[in-house]
Amino acid sequence: MTDECLFCRIVAGEIPATVVISNERVLAFRDISPVAPSHVLVIPKEHYPTAADLAKADPALVGEILTVAHQVAEADGIAESGYRLVFNTGPDANQTVLHVHCHVIGGRSMTWPPG
Ligand code: AMP
Ligand code: ZN
Numbered sequence: 001m002t003d004e005c006l007f008c009r010i011v012a013g014e015i016p017a018t019v020v021i022s023n024e025r026v027l028a029f030r031d032i033s034p035v036a037p038s039h040v041l042v043i044p045k046e047h048y049p050t051a052a053d054l055a056k057a058d059p060a061l062v063g064e065i066l067t068v069a070h071q072v073a074e075a076d077g078i079a080e081s082g083y084r085l086v087f088n089t090g091p092d093a094n095q096t097v098l099h100v101h102c103h104v105i106g107g108r109s110m111t112w113p114p115g
Contacts, residue, residue: 002047005047005097005098005099006097006099007041007043007047007097007099007101008047008099010027010029011027011043011045017029017030018030020040020072020075020076021042021068021071021072021075023064023068024045025044025045025046025061025064026042026043026044026045026061026064026065026068027042027043027045028040028041028042028043028068028069028071028072028104029041031103035105036105036106036107036108036110037106037107037108038073038076038078038083038104038105038106038107039103039104039105040072040076040103040104041101041102041103041104042065042068042069042072042101042102042104043065043099043100043101043102044058044061044064044065044100046058046061047099048099048100049098049099049100050089050090050095050098050100051087051089051100052089053100054100065102066085066102069085069102069104072104073104073106076104076106076107078106078107081106081107082106083104083105083106083107084103084104084105084106084110085102085103085104085105086102086103086105087100087101087102087103088103
């Protein structure tokens with residue numbers, strides 16, 4: 001937990017969020033500015049700034065995040081229609097919150113590559 005981290009404060013219950021799934025180590029909540037009908041962020045409850053930091057420190061937790069991401073897709077009814085998983089990492093990817101998060105985006109058709 002870092003006091004100045006927005007997502008740590010959501011984990012601590014200090015900032016409200018619409019929680020989709022919560023387990024011992026992972027939290028999934030709805031993005032405040034959704035870019036698609038389904039847009040959920042899946043995060044570790046422990047603070048790691050980027051996906052690279054998390055992968056180095058706790059590879060098993062990366063797997064737990066992907067497992068929860070698929071559970072979110074099933075809960076939102078997009079597991080069959082398809083969805084996109086995105087870990088924005090670093091400045092060129094425009095990562096704005098430095099607490100690693102997996103975007104689960106679906107419910108509409110998407111083009112590739114993204115802008
Ligand atoms: P990124 O640009 O990959 O760092 O994504 C950060 C995401 O966090 C953006 O999609 C924001 O809309 C989302 N976000 C920012 N503040 C909140 C909040 N209080 N609750 C839920 N999502 C948020
Ligand atoms: Zn944090």
